[in-house]
Amino acid sequence: MDLDLAQVRAFVAAAEELHFGRAAGRLGVSQQALSKRLARLEAALGVRLLDRDARGVGLTEPGRRFLDPARRVLDQGDRAVAAVTCTGRPLRIDVWGHLYAPMRTVAQALDGAPGLEVEPVPGRDLPSVAAALLRGESDAGFGRVHPLPDGRDAGLTHRLVRLEPVDALLSTDHPLADRDVLSPADLRGSVLRYPAAVDRLDFLTRFATRFGIEERIGSTNLGLEHFVDRIRTDPSCFSLVPADCPLPDVPAAPGRPGIRTVPLADPTPLYAWSLLWRSGPEDADPHPQLGPLLRAFAEEARRSRWLEYDPARDWLPGPDEAALNP
Incomplete structure (x- = not known):
């Protein structure tokens, strides 16, 4: 047949x-x-x-x-x-959320699918990647997806591929730095420092609103090393980073604070990584490598148990939970 x-x-x-x-x-x-x-x-x-x-x-x-x-x-x-x-052009995937090192997840999925011709390209943020996809300048995007205002994401679809536990990033001088584990509620008396402007980080804003973190401060995005140094020198603040995110080394020195990450539990916040692409019956698979790329991520998600979620144990922002259980 x-x-x-x-x-x-x-x-x-x-x-x-x-x-x-x-x-x-x-x-x-x-x-x-x-x-x-x-x-x-x-x-x-x-x-x-x-x-x-x-x-x-x-x-x-x-x-x-x-x-x-x-x-x-x-x-x-x-x-x-x-x-x-296809004239040999690899699939272009725009990656954003660079302070959280998204490329490690992309690389892990691609390592399990040799032969995929993919060209990862740094994207600025979700709105700019969405615009590039709709203009046909990119084939896919990778990062955290959230609803964009004014329907700017209409014509796009996304698929969750990884839910990553999030840790608290603290100066070693922070009053909670000696704890082995923290609840998000323990952080209510601290200042949440954003690695960029406050209005550009949807996940941190939803976390702060959900767990009653009232004091929030933005930063100029000058890279992860600069941001970590700001956390190190301010014992009143904290931030959040995915558990597997590599952090720059902070050399120990007498009288000089360092940094540490502390796991969060009760509940554990999860950061949702997604693949994003242009949808529609007429161009649901605009690049021949998009289907194999989706399958590579699905296979790695099964192999590495990337999509485990227990609502009694974990916390996801509303849009991420809806995407997991539409």
Whole structure:
């Protein structure tokens, strides 16, 4: 039999998301169209690939056996299309949120998918990356996505790929610096220092509002080393950094404070990293490498357990939680 790649793509998306709404959004089609493609594929194969019941979506045993070969079929199909439609231009991915070192996450996903031709490019911030995507100057973006005012993100879709625990960054002279773990509520008496202007860091603002951090101060973004030094020399303030974010070394010296990170718990705030791309039925996959890139991130998320979330234990800003459970 001849496989219909659109049907195979619908199955792989549903199998990876285990949610028809998320799978349909990822492909830029309606949920009804996705269901029809899956039904036609199952009818052609003569087996049921997915179980659907009140508890959600799950893979059947034939579905589990079909998944890996189906991914390989899609990869080969993408490469065949690229051979005649792409003139060797790699997929351009604009990356923002540089003080939180997003490239380490991109690199980890790409390491597990050799052969992807991707060109990471520094982006200034989410609004500028969104504008570049809508103009067709970029193929994808990577960073934290949040709603933009005036509908400036209309025509774009995104997919969460990593939820990273966040630590408190403190001077060693801070009154809480000797604690092994902190609750966000413990920080209410401290000043939250932003690494840029206050109105440009949505995650920190939502954190401060949720946990009652009233004193907030912005900074000029002169890089991570400069920002860490500002934290080091001000024992009244703190900031937040992803747990795996590499920090510059602060040499020890007599009488000179250092810095330390303290894990947060009860609840643990999570920073949401997403892939962002232009959506729409007519250009849902504008670059041949976008599909393989999405699958590379999905595979690494499964392998590294990047999307674990327990609402009784963790905290996500409202838009991030909605994206996880649309």
